[in-house]
Amino acid sequence: MAADRQTRLVLWDIDHTLIETRGVGREIYERVFPKVTGQPLRELAAVHGRTELDIIHNTLQLHDLEPTERTVNQLAAALADGYRDALNELTTRGQVLPGVWEALDALAGESGIHQSVLTGNTRDVARIKVEAFGLDRYLDLSIGAYGDDHRDRSELVGIARKRAAQQLGRTIPAAQVVLIGDTPSDVEAALIAGSQIIAVATGKYTVDDLRAAGAATTFDRPTDVQQLWRAITR
Numbered sequence: 001m002a003a004d005r006q007t008r009l010v011l012w013d014i015d016h017t018l019i020e021t022r023g024v025g026r027e028i029y030e031r032v033f034p035k036v037t038g039q040p041l042r043e044l045a046a047v048h049g050r051t052e053l054d055i056i057h058n059t060l061q062l063h064d065l066e067p068t069e070r071t072v073n074q075l076a077a078a079l080a081d082g083y084r085d086a087l088n089e090l091t092t093r094g095q096v097l098p099g100v101w102e103a104l105d106a107l108a109g110e111s112g113i114h115q116s117v118l119t120g121n122t123r124d125v126a127r128i129k130v131e132a133f134g135l136d137r138y139l140d141l142s143i144g145a146y147g148d149d150h151r152d153r154s155e156l157v158g159i160a161r162k163r164a165a166q167q168l169g170r171t172i173p174a175a176q177v178v179l180i181g182d183t184p185s186d187v188e189a190a191l192i193a194g195s196q197i198i199a200v201a202t203g204k205y206t207v208d209d210l211r212a213a214g215a216a217t218t219f220d221r222p223t224d225v226q227q228l229w230r231a232i233t234r
Contacts, residue, residue, distance in 0.1 A: 008232055009164050009172045010107060011118035011144065011157075013181035014126055016048075016203030018117075019133055021094040028082035029059075036075045039063055048204050049185025051120045051156075052076060052147035076148055080124035087132055096133050097202055099222045104138040106225040113232070114164065116144035118156050118179055118189070123148060143167050153185050157193035178232050180222065184213035198222075198231050 045058035
């Protein structure tokens with residue numbers, strides 16, 4: 001399969017980069033965890049920048065439960081059901097972050113740009129979130145990578161590239177993949193994969209935190225579309 005030297009694959013993180021859910025995710029964990037395990041949720045593993053598989057594994061271990069494949073899959077499925085049931089809460093309390101609509105719309109109008117997601121969310125939960133806020137009109141979720149594809153976030157870049165190659169019929173070099181995310185884990189994933197990273201300080205981490213993690217390009221938020229475009233196509 002021939003390599004494409006013109007196309008850019010732009011992969012957006014979802015939580016704290018595209019949208020803010022304002023605690024809905026934690027509440028859904030509290031609702032579904034007892035249904036699957038028979039125990040109340042006493043502690044949720046750290047979530048920022050991590051894949052859902054990793055979060056589920058560690059959360060089960062914090063409750064002295066074996067993270068078997070069956071239990072992990074049951075909890076992942078229960079989370080998706082929980083988000084479907086909480087759709088009204090999600091859209092009422094959550095929001096699309098400032099600058100996101102403008103950035104997605106501007107990039108959608110550029111030839112050679114394909115936008116999708118690289119997220120710690122499972123595929124089902126990612127779809128629910130993106131569709132709930134209407135962002136799916138800009139994002140081709142068939143070429144994204146998700147938190148139930150692999151526990152290691154850096155592995156998701158290769159998964160997205162493979163899916164894009166299958167859909168587009170041409171290979172996109174790693175250097176033409178651009179991750180946009182808000183955590184040091186996003187930065188690390190891009191650097192390990194040999195891809196570009198545009199780090200946005202829209203979540204827990206500051207610009208200084210993201211630069212310390214290795215991000216050469218940082219923004220407070222993706223509000224300056226021209227700057228974003230220059231960073232993607234440099």
